[in-house]
Amino acid sequence: MATLQLTRLKKRYPNGFVALHGVDLSVAEGELIVIVGPSGCGKSTLLRTLAGLESISDGELTINDRRVNELEPAERDIAMVFQNYALYPHMSVAGNMGYALKNRGIAKDEVRRRVAATAELLGLGELLERRPRQLSGGQRQRVAMGRAIVREPQVFLFDEPLSNLDAKLRVQMRLEIRRLQKRLGVTAVYVTHDQVEAMTLADRLVVMNGGHVEQCGEPMTLYAQPATRFVASFLGSPAMNFLPLTAHQGGVVLPNGIQLALPFTLPEGRAATLGIRPEHLCEAASTTEGAILEVTVEMLEPLGADMLAYTRLPGLDEWLVVRLDGAHAAHEGQRLSLTFSPAHCHVFDAEGRRVAMAEETDAKVRAVQ
Amino acid sequence: MAYFQRSHFMPWLLLAPQLIIVSVFFFWPAWQAVEQAFYIEDAFGLARHFAGLSNFMAVLSDPAYYSVIWTTVVFSLSVALGAMSIALFLAVLADRVIKGGSTYKTFLIWPYAVAPAVAGVVWLFLFDPSLGLVTALLERLGIEWNHNLNGGQALLLVILASVWKQMSYNFVFFLAGLQAIPKSLLESAAIDGASPMRRFWTITFPLLSPTSFFLLVMNSIYAFFETFGTIDTVTSGGPGSATTTLVYKIYQDGFVGQNLGTSAAQSVLLMVLVGGLTFIQFRFVERRVQY
Amino acid sequence: MRYQRRGLDVVSHLLLAAGCGLFFLPVWLAFTASTHSMSDLYTHIAPLWIGDVGLANYARLLSEPVNGLNAGVLRLLFNSLVMATGIAVGKIVISVLAAYAIVFFRFPFRRLCFWLIFITLMLPVEVRILPTYEVVANLQMLDSYSGLILPLIASATATFLLRQFYLTIPPELVEAARIDGAGPWRFLKDILLPLSKTNLAALFVIMFIYGWNQYLWPLLITTDADYMTVVVSLKRMLTTGDALVPWQDVTATAILAMGPPVLVILILQRYFVKGLVDAEK
Numbered sequence: 055m056a057t058l059q060l061t062r063l064k065k066r067y068p069n070g071f072v073a074l075h076g077v078d079l080s081v082a083e084g085e086l087i088v089i090v091g092p093s094g095c096g097k098s099t100l101l102r103t104l105a106g107l108e109s110i111s112d113g114e115l116t117i118n119d120r121r122v123n124e125l126e127p128a129e130r131d132i133a134m135v136f137q138n139y140a141l142y143p144h145m146s147v148a149g150n151m152g153y154a155l156k157n158r159g160i161a162k163d164e165v166r167r168r169v170a171a172t173a174e175l176l177g178l179g180e181l182l183e184r185r186p187r188q189l190s191g192g193q194r195q196r197v198a199m200g201r202a203i204v205r206e207p208q209v210f211l212f213d214e215p216l217s218n219l220d221a222k223l224r225v226q227m228r229l230e231i232r233r234l235q236k237r238l239g240v241t242a243v244y245v246t247h248d249q250v251e252a253m254t255l256a257d258r259l260v261v262m263n264g265g266h267v268e269q270c271g272e273p274m275t276l277y278a279q280p281a282t283r284f285v286a287s288f289l290g291s292p293a294m295n296f297l298p299l300t301a302h303q304g305g306v307v308l309p310n311g312i313q314l315a316l317p318f319t320l321p322e323g324r325a326a327t328l329g330i331r332p333e334h335l336c337e338a339a340s341t342t343e344g345a346i347l348e349v350t351v352e353m354l355e356p357l358g359a360d361m362l363a364y365t366r367l368p369g370l371d372e373w374l375v376v377r378l379d380g381a382h383a384a385h386e387g388q389r390l391s392l393t394f395s396p397a398h399c400h401v402f403d404a405e406g407r408r409v410a411m412a413e414e415t416d417a418k419v420r421a422v423q
Numbered sequence: 424m425a426y427f428q429r430s431h432f433m434p435w436l437l438l439a440p441q442l443i444i445v446s447v448f449f450f451w452p453a454w455q456a457v458e459q460a461f462y463i464e465d466a467f468g469l470a471r472h473f474a475g476l477s478n479f480m481a482v483l484s485d486p487a488y489y490s491v492i493w494t495t496v497v498f499s500l501s502v503a504l505g506a507m508s509i510a511l512f513l514a515v516l517a518d519r520v521i522k523g524g525s526t527y528k529t530f531l532i533w534p535y536a537v538a539p540a541v542a543g544v545v546w547l548f549l550f551d552p553s554l555g556l557v558t559a560l561l562e563r564l565g566i567e568w569n570h571n572l573n574g575g576q577a578l579l580l581v582i583l584a585s586v587w588k589q590m591s592y593n594f595v596f597f598l599a600g601l602q603a604i605p606k607s608l609l610e611s612a613a614i615d616g617a618s619p620m621r622r623f624w625t626i627t628f629p630l631l632s633p634t635s636f637f638l639l640v641m642n643s644i645y646a647f648f649e650t651f652g653t654i655d656t657v658t659s660g661g662p663g664s665a666t667t668t669l670v671y672k673i674y675q676d677g678f679v680g681q682n683l684g685t686s687a688a689q690s691v692l693l694m695v696l697v698g699g700l701t702f703i704q705f706r707f708v709e710r711r712v713q714y
Numbered sequence: 715m716r717y718q719r720r721g722l723d724v725v726s727h728l729l730l731a732a733g734c735g736l737f738f739l740p741v742w743l744a745f746t747a748s749t750h751s752m753s754d755l756y757t758h759i760a761p762l763w764i765g766d767v768g769l770a771n772y773a774r775l776l777s778e779p780v781n782g783l784n785a786g787v788l789r790l791l792f793n794s795l796v797m798a799t800g801i802a803v804g805k806i807v808i809s810v811l812a813a814y815a816i817v818f819f820r821f822p823f824r825r826l827c828f829w830l831i832f833i834t835l836m837l838p839v840e841v842r843i844l845p846t847y848e849v850v851a852n853l854q855m856l857d858s859y860s861g862l863i864l865p866l867i868a869s870a871t872a873t874f875l876l877r878q879f880y881l882t883i884p885p886e887l888v889e890a891a892r893i894d895g896a897g898p899w900r901f902l903k904d905i906l907l908p909l910s911k912t913n914l915a916a917l918f919v920i921m922f923i924y925g926w927n928q929y930l931w932p933l934l935i936t937t938d939a940d941y942m943t944v945v946v947s948l949k950r951m952l953t954t955g956d957a958l959v960p961w962q963d964v965t966a967t968a969i970l971a972m973g974p975p976v977l978v979i980l981i982l983q984r985y986f987v988k989g990l991v992d993a994e995k
Contacts (some may be wrong), residue, residue, distance in 0.1 A: 107889050128895030140886035144908040153904070154894035201894075427819050427898045437815035438827055440808040441873065447853075448846060448868035449834050455845035513733050516726040523727070529983060530734040536975035537741075538927035538945045544952070544968045545740045548747060548961060556743060559759045587737065599991045619722065648840040652929030656949050670840050677844045678934065686844055694841050701836040 056118045056131075056208035056241050057083055058104070064112035065099055065265075073099040075265045076113060084239045086232075088256035090246055091288070096265040098213060101245045105134050105211050117208055128157070133202035134211040138218060139194045141186040141201075147173070148182040151201045172204040175234075192223045199231070203238065210235065210242040216251065228254060249289055253277070261285045283406035286329050292362060292375050294400070295335070297328045306401075310369025314346065318401045318409050326409065327402045332362065332377040334398035338391040347392040349374055351384055365390060456694070459687035478688035487664065488672075488689075495647070495668040498582060502650070503642035505586040507635070510593030515623065517594075518601040528598065535591040539584075540652030546584035547657050570658065574665025577658045581666050584657060585650045592645075593638050600634035601627065640700060647697065669693055741972070748772070748966035755961050771966050780963070783950060785939035787967055793862075794926055794943040795974065800863035801925030802918050809872035809917075810910075814902055816873075817880040818888065831870045839865060840930055847934055856935050862943075866924075866931060872917050879913045880906070916985040923975045944971040 058081035065074040073096045081087050089097045102108040104115065106127035115123055122130045133154075141150050151172060152165040160168075173179050176196045186194055195215065202210055215231070216224045232255055235242050246252055252259055253273045261268045261276065261284070269281040273289075280286035286294045299306040301320035306328070307313045320326055338346075349365035352373075361378040376392060378384060401409040427433070460478050464471040482488050517527045534542070549557045552569045561568045570577040604627060612622045651670055654660060660667035660675060667675065673693065677686030746761050749768030754761070776788040783790075815821075816828055839846060846865050855861030883906070891901045907914075929945055936942045942950075944967065951964050979986055 105889075105893060107892065127889075127893040132893065134890070134893050136886045136890060138884065138886055140884065140890040142887065142890075142905055144905075153891075153896070157895035157900065201890075427892075427901075430819065430898055431821065433898055434815040434819040434821045434824075437811040437819075441812035441831060441870075442827065444808060444864060444868045445831060445834055445870075448849065448865040449837075449842070450830075452842045452845035452849050453837065455848065456842050459845065509733075513730060516730050516733075520723055520726045520730065523730075527730045527734060528987075529980065531737060532983065532987070533976050533979055534737060536923050536927075536979040537972045538929065538975070540927075540929045540945050540948055541968050541971050544948050544964060545744045547952075548744055548965055549740055551959075551961070554755055554759065554961065556759060587740065590737070595987055596991060599987070644838070648838045651840060652927075652945065655929065655933070656952060673841075674843065674930065678847075683844065690841055690844065694837055697838075697841060698836050 057081060058209060058241060058243070059116040059119070060104075060113070061115075062113040063100070063103065063110060063115060065096075065103055065108060066111040073265055074103070077267055079260065079267065079270065081241055081243065084241055086235050086242045086244060086255060086257045087260060088244045088246060088252045088258075089260045089262060090249060090252040091262035091268075093247060095262040097245045097247075097262050100262070101134075101211055101213055101243060104209070104243060105132055106130050128154075131208040132211055133205050133207040133209075134213065135198045135202050135215040137214040139186075139198040139215075141194060141197055143186055146183050146185060147178060147189070147197050147200075150186070150197055151204045154201070154205050168204050169200075172200045175203070176200050191219055192227065195219060195223075195227055199234070203234070208241065210240050210244075212242065212244040212246075214246050215244075217246070217248070224251075231255065249291065253289065261288055263288075279408070280329075280400060281408050283327060283329065283402040283408075286400055286402070290331055292332050292377075294329045294331050295372070295374050297330075297367075297370065297372065297374075298325065299328050299401075300325050308367070308370070310367065312347075312367075316399060316401065317396050317411050318399075320401070320403075320409065325404050327406075329400035329402060330394050330398060332375040335374070335376045335392045335394050337378070338393040346394075347374070349376075349390050349392055351386055351388045351390060354384060354386060356380065363390070365392075453694070456687050456690045459683055460691045463684045474684065478684040479692070482685050482688045482692065491664065491667050491669060491672050494578070494664070494666065498578065498585075498650075498666075498668055499643050499646035501582045502585045502589060502646040503639055505582065506589040506642055507593050507597075507638055509586065510590045511597050511631075511635075513590075514594050514597035514601055515627070517598055524598075528594075531594050532591045534588050535595070537588055538652060539588055539649050540656045542584045542588040543581070543653035543656035546580060546587065550580055570662075572662055574662055577662060577666050581650065581654050581657050584653050585646065588653075589642060589645055593642065596634055596638055597631065600631050604630050640703070643700065644697070647693075741969075744965040745969055748962055748969055750962055752958070752960055752962050756958065767962075771962055772970075775963055775966050775970075779939075780947060780951060780967075783939040783942065783947060785942075787944060787947070787970055789939065790942055790944035790947050791970060791974075793859075793941055794945065794971070796859055797862045797928070797932065797943055798922045798925035798974075800859060801866050801928075802921035804863055804867045805869075805872045805921050806914060806917055808867065809870075809876050810902075810907070810914075813873050813876035813880055814906065817877055818898070818901075831873055834868060834870045835874060838869075843930060843934065846931075850935060857938055857941050859941065861935050862932055862941065863925075866928060872921060875917060876910070876913065879910060883909065912985060912988065915982060916988055919978055919982045919986040922978055926975045 058079075060077050060079040062076040062078060063074055064072070064076050066072045077100060079087070089100060091097045099108060103110050106122070106125060110123045114121060117130060117132075142153065145153065148166075148169050151169045155165045155168060169182070170179070173182055176199060178193070178196055178200055181189065181193060181197075186197065189197065198215065212231070216227050219227060228251055244255060256273050258271060259273045259276050260270045263284050269276055269285045276285055277289050280289065283296070287296070297308055299308055299314075301322055301324045302313065303322075305313055305315040306318075306320065306326070316328070347367060349367050351363050351365050353364040355362040355364070357380065359380045361380050361382050361384065363376045363378050363384055365374045365376055367374055374392075376390070384390070396411075403409055461474060461476075462471045463474040463478065513527075513531060517524045517531075549555050550568060550570060552558055552571065555568075558568045568576060570580045608626055609622055612626055617625065647668070648670055650668070651674070654666050654668065654671055658666040660671045669689065670693070673686050673689045676682045676689065680686075743762070746764055747755060748771060750761055750765035751767050754765060775786065777786045779785055780787060780790075812831060816824065816831075850856060850861045850865060855864070887905065888901065891905055896904060927945060928943070932943045933946045933949070936946065948964065948967060948971065951967060952959055954960070
C-alpha cells in the first residue's frame with residue numbers, strides 16, 4: 055500500500071511532441087484512481103511514466119515519498135496489467151505468474167506457494183499448467199491480474215485491461231477488479247477510454263484532454279459539476295446537450311431569439327454555452343409555470359427502460375436529446391414542451407470553463423417572451 | 424519503441440562479434456579489392472606501383488571479357504528462366520491437387536540441399552562421353568555428345584545441372600506464393616465462367632509477380648556465384664572459354680594466372696554490377712518490410 | 715472446391731509424379747553406379763539397378779586414402795561437418811546478439827551499424843575472393859577450420875532473418891518483462907530465445923546446408939587433406955590425367971557428400987520451408 059505523488063510531471067518526446075504538460079495528482083493509500091479521456095489525451099503516456107516505461111522529462115514522481123523518477127520499472131515496486139495482457143506465450147500460467155518472483159531471487163517453494171495462493175484467489179487453480187494460447191480471453195485476463203497480484207506490489211497499474219473482452223465479460227471482470235482491489239487494499243491507477251468503466255470503478259476520476267488534467271474528483275462530482283465543457287461532454291451517455299447563448303439584460307438569449315432567465319451572471323453580450331443532460335429535460339405538465347422549450351420530435355430510439363427522443367428547437371441546428379420514460383407514447387413529428395430545473399443547468403464561458411451559479415438557489419428558470 | 428534505453432554499453436557488446444567479423448572478412452577485403460584494382464604488381468609480388476585506371480582499361484579493352492559477359496548473360500538467363508518455369512509449372516500442379524501436395528513438396532525440395540559441385544558431378548556422369556546413359560541415348564538418336572570438345576554442349580550441360588539444383592528453391596517460393604492467393608478470388612472467377620487456364624493467366628500469374636521478380640533476382644545471383652562449383656567440376660570453364668562466367672574468370676585470372684591487378688579490377692566491376700542488382704532487390708524488399 | 719475438374723486432377727498427379735521421378739533419376743543412376751565395379755561401368759552402359767560391390771566400394775572409400783589425397787572420405791566428411799556446423803552455429807550466435815542489439819536497444823549510430831551489417835547482403839564472398847584469401851593468409855589461417863569458417867560467417871543473412879522476427883515481438887512483452895524485473899540479458903535468455911526456437915531451427919538448416927555446400931572458398935584455402943571438404947575433393951577425384959575416371963568412387967563420394975544436407979532438409983523440412991520463405995520475403 056502506498057501513496058503516489060505527481061508534481062508537475064512533464065513528458066516531451068525527442069521529436070518535440072509534448073504528451074504531458076505538467077500533471078499534478080496525489081493518490082491516497084488504497085485509492086483507485088481512474089484516468090479517462092479520448093485517445094491521444096496522454097492517459098496511457100501518464101500510466102507508462104508511472105510504470106517507468108517512459109522517462110520523465112520534468113517534474114517529480116514519488117511513491118511513498120520516495121522519488122522514483124530515475125528507477126527502472128522493476129525497482130518501483132509496481133505491477134501492470136496490459137491491454138493485450140502481454141503474457142509470455144512459451145511459459146505456463148504458473149511460469150507467467152511466478153516470473154517476477156523468480157527474478158527477485160525468491161526461493162522456488164515460496165514462489166510456488168504464492169502462485170498457488172493467488173491462483174486460488176482468482177479461480178485459476180486448474181489452469182496453472184496451461185499455456186496462454188490454451189486459455190479463453192477472460193482466463194488470460196485473470197492470469198494477467200494474477201501476475202500483478204502475486205507480487206504484492208505497492209501500486210497496481212491497469213492499461214485498458216478490459217477492452218479486449220466482450221461486453222458481458224467486461225461487466226463481470228469490472229466487478230471483480232473492484233472487489234479484488236478493495237479486498238487487497240492496494241493503491242491502483244486505472245486507464246480507460248470507457249466512461250462507464252470509469253464511473254463505476256473510480257474512487258476518484260481524472261479526466262484528461264490534450265496532455266492536461268481537465269478535472270479530478272469523485273465520479274458523481276464530475277458528473278454533477280463538470281469543471282469544463284470537455285468534462286461535461288465526455289461523461290454521461292447520451293452526451294450533454296449544448297446550446298449556444300448570449301448574455302442579455304441579466305438573462306440569456308438563444309440564437310433563435312428565445313430568452314431565458316438563468317441564475318448565472320454573465321457580462322452583457324458575452325457568448326457562452328448552456329449545457330443540459332438528456333435525463334434532466336422533462337416534459338412540462340400543463341400546469342407547470344414557465345414551460346420553456348417547445349420542440350419537435352424528429353427521431354426516437356427505444357432502449358427498453360428509456361426512450362431517447364432526438365428533438366429540434368425551431369431555429370437551432372443542434373439536436374436536443376431527451377431521455378423519456380420507456381413507455382412514453384411519443385411519435386415522430388410530435389411537439390413536446392420541455393422544462394428543466396436550474397440546478398441541472400451548466401453554463402460554460404467561451405473558453406469552455408464552468409460559470410459559477412448565482413447565490414439565489416431558488417431562482418426559477420423562466421422564459422421571457 | 425525505446426526498450427532498454429538505459430544500457431549504453433551493452434548494445435556495443437552485443438554487436439561487437441558481428442562488427443569485428445564483418446570488418447575483418449568483409450570490409451577489409453572489399454577495400455583491398457578496390458585498392459588492388461588501381462595497382463600493378465610485378466611477377467614476384469615484390470613491388471607494385473600505382474596504375475590508375477589501366478587495370479580497368481586492360482579488362483574493358485579485352486574482347487575476351489565481353490565474350491565472358493555474353494556467356495554469363497546467356498547462362499544466367501537460361502538458368503533463371505529454366506528453373507523458374509519448371510518450378511512454376513510444378514507448383515501450380517501441387518497447389519491445385521489438394522491431396523498429396525505436401526508429399527510432392529518433400530519429393531521436390533531435396534535437390535536444394537545438394538551442393539552445386541555435387542550436382543555437377545551427377546550430371547557429368549549422365550553425360551560422360553564414354554559411359555553416360557544420356558550420351559548413349561543421344562547416340563541412338565544420331566546426336567554425338569562430347570562436351571569436352573563442343574562448347575555449346577558444355578554450356579547446355581552446366582545449365583541443366585544448375586537448373587536441376589535451383590528448381591526446388593523456386594518451387595518452395597512459388598508454392599508459398601500460390602497458397603497465399605485467396606481462394607475466394609479464384610472461386611469468384613470460376614463463377615464468372617473463367618476456364619482454369621484463363622484463371623491462371625488473369626489472376627494467379629499477376630498476383631505472383633512480386634514472387635517472380637524476387638526469384639528472378641535470386642536466380643541471377645545464384646547463376647552468377649553459386650554455380651562456380653558446378654562449372655569447375657563439369658567443365659573447368661572450357662572447352663576454350665565456352666563456360667567461363669565472370670566469377671570463373673576472376674578465379675582463373677587471379678589464382679591460376681596470378682594476374683592480381685586485372686582480377687581485382689574485374690572484382691570491382693562485378694561488385695558494382697551485383698551491388699546494383701541487390702540494391703534494386705533490397706529496395707523491393709524494404710518496400711514490403713518496414714525498417 | 716467444386717470448380718476443379720477430376721480429369722485435370724489425374725493429369726496433375728501424373729505430371730507431378732513424373733516430375734519427382736525425373737528429378738530423382740540422376741541421383742538414382744549415380745547411386746547404382748556407385749555399387750558396381752569400375753570394369754563393369756566401362757564395359758556396360760550405365761547400370762539402372764544396384765550392383766553387388768556397393769558395400770565394399772563404400773567401405774574402401776571411407777577408410778582408404780582417395781587418389782591424390784592422403785585421407786579417406788570419412789575424414790573429408792568430418793571436415794565438412796565441422797565446417798558446416800561451425801558456420802551454422804557461428805552465424806546464429808553472432809546474429810542473435812547483433813539483431814537483438816539493433817531491434818531492442820536505442821543507441822548512437824544504430825542506423826549506421828544497421829547499414830554496415832546489411833550491406834554485406836549485397837556482395838557474396840565470391841566477388842571479393844582474392845583479397846579475402848590474402849587477409850586469411852595474413853592471419854595465418856590457411857588450412858585451418860577457423861579459416862574455413864570465419865570468412866563465411868561475415869554475412870548478414872541470419873541477422874536479417876532474426877531482425878525480421880524480433881520486429882514481430884509485441885512491445886508489451888518487453889515492457890512486461892521489464893516490470894517483472896528482467897534486465898536485457900534475462901529477457902534474451904528467458905523470453906526471446908525460447909520464442910525464437912523455430913526460427914533458430916530454420917536458420918540452422920539453411921546455414922548448415924549453405925556451409926556444407928561451399929566450394930570455391932574451401933577449394934582455395936585448403937591444400938592438404940586434413941582440412942579439405944568432401945565437396946571439394948570431388949574435383950580432385952575427377953582429375954586423373956590420362957587415366958580413366960574411377961566413376962564408382964566419384965559417384966559414391968557424391969552420394970556421401972549429398973547425404974547429410976539432404977537428410978537435414980528432409981527431417982527438418984517444416985522449419986526449412988518456413989525459414990526460407992520468411993527470410994527472403
